[in-house]
Amino acid sequence: xxHGVEIPQRLIELSQKxxxxxxxxxxxxxxTESFESLAETAQESPPVSINSRAxxxxxxxxxxxxxxxxxxxxxxxxxxxxxTEAGIIWAVRAAVVWGNNRGYRYxxxxxxxxxxxxxxxxxxxxxxVDHTFLNATSFSSVSAETQGRLCNLIERWxxxxxxxxxxxxxxxxxxxxxxxxPGNPVSQISHILEAARKNRNAILAFSKTTTIRSxxxxxxxxxxxxxxxxxxxxxxxxxxxSRRIHLLGRxxxxxxxxxxxxxxxxxxxxxxxxxxxxxxxxxxxxxLMFQGYPETLRLAHIYSTFTANDVIGIQSFLxxxxxxxxxxxxxxxxxxxxxxxxxYED
Amino acid sequence: xxxxxxxxxxxxxxxxxxxxxxxxxxxxIEDMKAKKAMIAQVIDIQFANVPGVMEELLRSPxxxxxxxxxxxxxxxxxxxxxxxxxARLLVCKIYGTIVNNGFFSDNNWLPSRTDSKIxxxxxxxxxxxxxxxxxxxxxxxxxQDAAPMIIDACELDGRLNIITGKKGxxxxxxxxxxxxxxxxxxxxxxILDLNGEYTNLGLAADGTKNKHHEKIRVLTPAQxxxxxxxxxxxxxxxxxxTNALNLPGASAREFRSIWKFxxxxxxxxxxxxGGAIKRWKCNQHVxxxxxxxxxxxxxxxFFTDNMAEALDFExxxxxxxxxxxxAIVINLKDxxxxxxxxxxxxxxxxxxxxxxxxxxxxxxxxxEEAHLYLRETYWDDIVTRMRHFGLFTTFITNQxxxxxxxxxxxxDNIFLLNFVNEHDLQAISRxxxxxxxxxxxIVRDLPPHYCLVLGxxxxxxxxxxxIRPLNIxxxxxxxxxxxxxxEKR
Ligand SMILES: Nc1ncnc2c1ncn2[C@@H]1O[C@H](COP(=O)(O)OP(=O)(O)OP(=O)(O)O)[C@@H](O)[C@H]1O
Ligand SMILES: [Mg+2]
Numbered sequence: 079x080x081h082g083v084e085i086p087q088r089l090i091e092l093s094q095k096x097x098x099x100x101x102x103x104x105x106x107x108x109x110t111e112s113f114e115s116l117a118e119t120a121q122e123s124p125p126v127s128i129n130s131r132a133x134x135x136x137x138x139x140x141x142x143x144x145x146x147x148x149x150x151x152x153x154x155x156x157x158x159x160x161x162t163e164a165g166i167i168w169a170v171r172a173a174v175v176w177g178n179n180r181g182y183r184y185x186x187x188x189x190x191x192x193x194x195x196x197x198x199x200x201x202x203x204x205x206x207v208d209h210t211f212l213n214a215t216s217f218s219s220v221s222a223e224t225q226g227r228l229c230n231l232i233e234r235w236x237x238x239x240x241x242x243x244x245x246x247x248x249x250x251x252x253x254x255x256x257x258x259x260p261g262n263p264v265s266q267i268s269h270i271l272e273a274a275r276k277n278r279n280a281i282l283a284f285s286k287t288t289t290i291r292s293x294x295x296x297x298x299x300x301x302x303x304x305x306x307x308x309x310x311x312x313x314x315x316x317x318x319x320s321r322r323i324h325l326l327g328r329x330x331x332x333x334x335x336x337x338x339x340x341x342x343x344x345x346x347x348x349x350x351x352x353x354x355x356x357x358x359x360x361x362x363x364x365x366l367m368f369q370g371y372p373e374t375l376r377l378a379h380i381y382s383t384f385t386a387n388d389v390i391g392i393q394s395f396l397x398x399x400x401x402x403x404x405x406x407x408x409x410x411x412x413x414x415x416x417x418x419x420x421x422y423e424d
Numbered sequence: 425x426x427x428x429x430x431x432x433x434x435x436x437x438x439x440x441x442x443x444x445x446x447x448x449x450x451x452x453i454e455d456m457k458a459k460k461a462m463i464a465q466v467i468d469i470q471f472a473n474v475p476g477v478m479e480e481l482l483r484s485p486x487x488x489x490x491x492x493x494x495x496x497x498x499x500x501x502x503x504x505x506x507x508x509x510x511a512r513l514l515v516c517k518i519y520g521t522i523v524n525n526g527f528f529s530d531n532n533w534l535p536s537r538t539d540s541k542i543x544x545x546x547x548x549x550x551x552x553x554x555x556x557x558x559x560x561x562x563x564x565x566x567x568q569d570a571a572p573m574i575i576d577a578c579e580l581d582g583r584l585n586i587i588t589g590k591k592g593x594x595x596x597x598x599x600x601x602x603x604x605x606x607x608x609x610x611x612x613x614x615i616l617d618l619n620g621e622y623t624n625l626g627l628a629a630d631g632t633k634n635k636h637h638e639k640i641r642v643l644t645p646a647q648x649x650x651x652x653x654x655x656x657x658x659x660x661x662x663x664x665x666t667n668a669l670n671l672p673g674a675s676a677r678e679f680r681s682i683w684k685f686x687x688x689x690x691x692x693x694x695x696x697x698g699g700a701i702k703r704w705k706c707n708q709h710v711x712x713x714x715x716x717x718x719x720x721x722x723x724x725x726f727f728t729d730n731m732a733e734a735l736d737f738e739x740x741x742x743x744x745x746x747x748x749x750x751a752i753v754i755n756l757k758d759x760x761x762x763x764x765x766x767x768x769x770x771x772x773x774x775x776x777x778x779x780x781x782x783x784x785x786x787x788x789x790x791x792e793e794a795h796l797y798l799r800e801t802y803w804d805d806i807v808t809r810m811r812h813f814g815l816f817t818t819f820i821t822n823q824x825x826x827x828x829x830x831x832x833x834x835x836d837n838i839f840l841l842n843f844v845n846e847h848d849l850q851a852i853s854r855x856x857x858x859x860x861x862x863x864x865x866i867v868r869d870l871p872p873h874y875c876l877v878l879g880x881x882x883x884x885x886x887x888x889x890x891i892r893p894l895n896i897x898x899x900x901x902x903x904x905x906x907x908x909x910x911e912k913r
Contacts, residue, residue, distance in 0.1 A: 090498045093498075093499075094498075169501075175491075175493075181491060181492075182491045182493075183491070183492055183493045184491060184492075184493030184494075185493055185494050185496070186493060186494070186495045186496065186497075187495075187496045187497075188496075188497065188501075189497070189499070189501045189502075189505075190498070190499065191499065191501075377491060381493075387505060387508060387509055388505050390508050391501065391502075391504045391505030391506075391507070391508040391509070392501055392504070392505070394504055394508060395499070395501045395504035395505075398504070399499070
């Protein structure tokens with residue numbers, strides 16, 4: 079299984095190319111912030127609210143279908159490694175996890191380091207980059223948006239690769255099927271969904287949190303009131319979203335196992351409603367649910383996430399491999415601006 | 425290796441895989457800018473508290489885990505991450521500072537984290553720096569970095585030593601190395617050999633005579649070691665009666681009178697003594713008390729009236745000294761406890777007598793499990809008066825708490841073999857010469873035949889030594905019931 083999944087060579091090249099620009103630079107290591115929370119906000123779809131009529135919406139009870147459908151989970155993590163004089167170094171790791179007869183297997187890519195600078199950011203994100211971030215002199219600005227874009231970029235590549243190479247499978251994504259946010263063009267996701275459909279795959283996107291609210295309730299709270307497994311459809315509701323935002327999925331609150339939590343679930347809108355629900359039932363029949371969350375996706379998350387140990391390891395790798403001079407915050411200014419630089423400090 | 429922090433006289437140093445540093449090894453922390461270097465000994469090796477390792481371990485698939493997979497790691501970063509994960513924290517005790525090639529016991533400066541180079545300090549360099557001399561060499565074996573560990577016999581001279589460690593770790597073996605080293609340099613050594621395991625010091629493993637053969641004299645009480653009353657001073661006999669045989673004070677006074685009476689008549693023999701006690705006018709209780717002690721002396725076989733079979737212990741000692749040193753093994757094997765005590769009283773009293781009269785310069789005494797035959801008051805005597813007279817003792821025991829605290833405090837050299845028992849570790853930590861933390865931490869992990877040497881012989885730089893083998897016919901090892909079965913294995 080997954081023989082066909084090719085690690086996108088261009089991704090590796092992009093990483094390597096970006097890292098050529100880093101040789102001999104200063105690196106101000108990034109230590110404290112846990113990326114976990116950042117990642118959520120970066121990838122989270124924008125807030126949508128449901129008006130009060132929503133409450134009449136239908137609940138769909140689910141019956142697990144055990145038919146041997148392969149389940150594949152994909153997740154990606156990025157973490158900031160540090161800042162150089164010219165830009166920011168991020169590391170990305172992607173994990174694809176699937177079940178086999180004896181348990182689970184994973185395919186992991188990375189850590190891939192990326193040095194993103196004013197000069198090379200267009201190569202990554204095209205022309206639509208907001209000029210206020212990655213300003214070489216604003217050292218304290220941590221650009222959540224750049225990070226989100228990078229994460230998206232890699233995630234989409236992996237997702238595309240999996241959609242092309244497997245068939246008749248259920249592919250689980252972390253996040254939503256919302257497009258139109260910066261670095262997340264509609265066309266890209268549409269293409270991946272189309273490729274998946276061609277191979278008779280179904281894509282289900284699970285969000286761990288959701289900001290869709292109605293009358294002060296998070297939509298995920300509705301589903302929790304009903305006997306699992308069940309889906310609570312939100313997609314039909316008049317959702318007030320911004321014009322740019324495209325919901326490429328039908329949105330559900332999914333309460334999939336007893337004692338578990340409910341999650342926002344996006345299902346490819348171009349599938350019929352019945353096909354979508356059937357995909358969830360096949361997921362239930364062929365996958366372990368851990369507290370209402372699919373195990374492959376949970377593992378993909380665990381295998382891609384960075385620990386503090388990873389970050390230190392990557393920093394020391396960069397130092398060794400690229401001759402980066404690791405310095406603390408104060409001395410980078412001195413190194414750059416001499417004693418006069420100090421007045422910029424807080 | 426990187427300097428992490430300094431707490432008091434302890435350094436914490438981060439070490440990475442491949443920099444294989446051993447517990448007990450020495451490090452040199454050279455501050456290039458300050459032009460000073462610190463000497464520190466690794467006393468413990470712990471996992472470095474690398475952040476995130478717990479998560480890493482929890483998620484990394486191990487062999488039995490169900491989750492397996494492949495990593496595409498084009499940069500090869502994972503190996504660096506694992507490398508960091510395997511970082512060790514070396515807890516090191518600071519021993520001093522080197523400035524301009526001179527050694528000072530100064531711990532009160534802080535080497536720079538960035539300008540310090542940390543490297544292993546070879547035992548050879550350490551010995552040079554510490555001024556560990558090899559004057560009269562005794563070869564103990566090898567250090568952890570395979571340098572020969574040679575100590576100076578002069579550093580045992582005039583000293584009080586302890587060899588301790590748990591059962592079967594090689595205490596007696598090390599003691600034999602010291603004994604043979606001392607006699608090679610002409611010293612006179614007396615061994616209180618509880619288990620008769622030094623009796624073959626003069627024989628090689630194959631049973632042939634070795635080069636020490638002529639210098640080893642084995643004295644077995646009641647066999648080739650018998651003495652006459654005539655040649656024994658009254659005060660020796662009195663000590664023997666009161667200390668070894670617990671003769672009460674009143675009876676002791678009567679006995680003294682009997683002895684003086686026989687001495688005046690020139691009839692100081694066992695036979696006459698027996699008759700005199702019987703006839704002596706005294707209280708029946710006193711007579712009974714004297715009589716029972718008399719029989720104890722008689723039955724020990726240690727005393728004789730036959731001048732021909734009696735041994736002149738003093739002559740044995742002085743001759744040994746004149747011949748250029750040697751070991752006198754007092755074989756206490758299979759003796760009744762009271763007989764053993766009697767013989768030890770006799771030997772110690774004689775030694776004291778000879779030494780105080782300057783008939784001998786000094787004697788090295790090796791005492792195995794001394795608590796089994798040494799009376800209470802002797803412990804203090806040995807470290808004070810006897811030492812003053814020239815009796816230099818080495819205690820060997822597997823029960824460190826049987827050695828008096830006073831002895832620990834005054835010991836000049838301590839040879840520690842492995843201990844695991846907390847009580848034992850606590851006991852050895854009382855030694856003033858040893859930094860308790862160092863001793864306990866290192867000794868816990870010593871393999872058999874490895875010894876942590878502390879004190880004067882190593883100029884207070886604790887050094888771990890793998891004690892060399894000896895080509896000596898052994899016996900008196902730990903006894904086994906299933907000996908044959910063991911040998912078959
Ligand atoms: N350094 C060494 N090299 C080789 N063999 C050794 C060494 N040290 C000890 N041995 C052997 O190990 C065995 C036990 O040693 P030894 O009798 O000296 O131990 P011990 O600590 O005195 O034991 P016990 O507590 O029983 O008195 C003996 O057979 C001895 O020959
Ligand atoms: Mg022994």
